[in-house]
Amino acid sequence: MPDNPFTNAQAQFDQAARILLASITSKTKRAKLASKLDILRQPDRVIEVNFPVKMDDRAYKLFQGFRVQYDNSLGPYKGGIRYHQNVTLDEVKALAFWMTIKCAVAGVPFGGGKGGVVVDPKKLSKGELERLTQGYTSRIWDVIGARRDVPAPDVNTNSMIMEWLVEEYAKKLKTQSSKLKTSEIKAVVTGKPVEKGGSQGRTEATGLGGYYVLQAVLANSKLKTPASPAGRQNAKSKTNSSSINSLPEADQLLAENFKNNQKSARPLTVAIQGYGNVGYFIAKYLSEAGFKIVAVSDSQGGVLVPEGLNPELTLSCKRERGTLAAGCYCVGSVCDLNKGKTITQDELLKLDVDILIPAALENVINVANARKIKARMILEMANGPITPEADRVLAKRGILVIPDVLANCGGVMVSYFEWLQNIKGERWNKEKVFSQLEKNIRQAFSRVWKTQQKYQISLRQAAFVSALEKIVAGKND
Ligand code: NAD
Numbered sequence: 368m369p370d371n372p373f374t375n376a377q378a379q380f381d382q383a384a385r386i387l388l389a390s391i392t393s394k395t396k397r398a399k400l401a402s403k404l405d406i407l408r409q410p411d412r413v414i415e416v417n418f419p420v421k422m423d424d425r426a427y428k429l430f431q432g433f434r435v436q437y438d439n440s441l442g443p444y445k446g447g448i449r450y451h452q453n454v455t456l457d458e459v460k461a462l463a464f465w466m467t468i469k470c471a472v473a474g475v476p477f478g479g480g481k482g483g484v485v486v487d488p489k490k491l492s493k494g495e496l497e498r499l500t501q502g503y504t505s506r507i508w509d510v511i512g513a514r515r516d517v518p519a520p521d522v523n524t525n526s527m528i529m530e531w532l533v534e535e536y537a538k539k540l541k542t543q544s545s546k547l548k549t550s551e552i553k554a555v556v557t558g559k560p561v562e563k564g565g566s567q568g569r570t571e572a573t574g575l576g577g578y579y580v581l582q583a584v585l586a587n588s589k590l591k592t593p594a595s596p597a598g599r600q601n602a603k604s605k606t607n608s609s610s611i612n613s614l615p616e617a618d619q620l621l622a623e624n625f626k627n628n629q630k631s632a633r634p635l636t637v638a639i640q641g642y643g644n645v646g647y648f649i650a651k652y653l654s655e656a657g658f659k660i661v662a663v664s665d666s667q668g669g670v671l672v673p674e675g676l677n678p679e680l681t682l683s684c685k686r687e688r689g690t691l692a693a694g695c696y697c698v699g700s701v702c703d704l705n706k707g708k709t710i711t712q713d714e715l716l717k718l719d720v721d722i723l724i725p726a727a728l729e730n731v732i733n734v735a736n737a738r739k740i741k742a743r744m745i746l747e748m749a750n751g752p753i754t755p756e757a758d759r760v761l762a763k764r765g766i767l768v769i770p771d772v773l774a775n776c777g778g779v780m781v782s783y784f785e786w787l788q789n790i791k792g793e794r795w796n797k798e799k800v801f802s803q804l805e806k807n808i809r810q811a812f813s814r815v816w817k818t819q820q821k822y823q824i825s826l827r828q829a830a831f832v833s834a835l836e837k838i839v840a841g842k843n844d
Contacts, residue, residue: 370729383831415432423492423495432483447482451487462750468834475783504531504536513554526563530559559785577724579809581774638716729749737753817833818833
């Protein structure tokens, strides 16, 4: 049976809740905390909608969508909208739960929400996509709002779709003779085009944030384990099932090379699954910092380019040919068939690289392949790419996992900046956005790191524990 993302999210939650409860000595306080935590096991509200869309052949087709409002203890519900043929309610619930944790980790005054429509948008024309967005918005407009629930882009949705959403929302408000200010209408979603009230730097934010997180982890790790196979064997034998809660030590070589990256010592190698918004930008920033991107993939397959690929050129090639797998082996300033080979998505995950970055969908690293992962570190840029069982296997094998709720929280940080700019009528330039992002990422990382040190748990557990502490207290500081 395929992994259920919501069951997985609940398993992560239960583990963090147990750690938190075990740290409370007073029986009364523990019982009070337990009852508060219990509320967080389920979303506040689940909305299922069905709506007709007029297709280009003039026939109407019925589509199904969801909006899940998980928790708003720290502020309005916040979370993207996904268009994908495999969207399920449980997936949206899991994503909304992870947003709840992520907003607390990021230190932004939002709760967690998520939306999804069951559709393969690649099969729709632009007009059909616009009407689909209008149809979905017309079913959820009365439960969203700048102070209630603020959607954003996610897989297969973008700034153009966000613009259509705002337009439909404004139209609906008009029918109710609403007196809502323009600034509040704009702030109903984030991830808008810059000329329509979007923030500078939102497109790059998740990838760039991931780069800042990785920098912070590499700089702070007390990296002792040697990179040799013997050293890795050692690390394996030191960890057992009872020590899965401790942070695995990454390789010394990894740290040294990171420090020397600018001096062009052996560059750290990276494989990235998914080459959309997140996958591309993390590739770009890592490549600029001297990391070597040796493999990338999209939904149709991947490419292995041992010399290290040029991210920009690879993206242009993907756009031109429709998929990376059509032979996008772009090194330096050329794409040349002799520079690489095609690989499957599964092969990409098992490459012997320093850093593996899943940046596509959830559950891609699971019990079936966790034992075969050769990377030394995994930066989770996608939401929920590792199942809890796989997480345990990786921990036992000494592979450091930087969890999604920290790794990709740069996106929601800049979404918050956009919301703030809309509400206050401000326009920030890219420099301000990026420097604020870097500062906030450092703070988020340091909170998670301190929790990890205090409880001696994994980074994921630390992120969850520190987030849950804030959510139950109703305070995001
Ligand atoms: P996107 O739609 O821009 O890109 C998704 C990419 O994944 C595409 O290249 C697609 O071809 C690829 N893909 C799909 N199935 C695949 C498979 N089986 N194997 C390999 N590649 C596959 O989406 P995105 O915005 O880049 O989001 C990617 C992930 O990051 C998602 O999990 C999303 O929830 C998460 N995320 C996104 C943001 C953001 O700001 N966009 C923020 C936080 C988290």
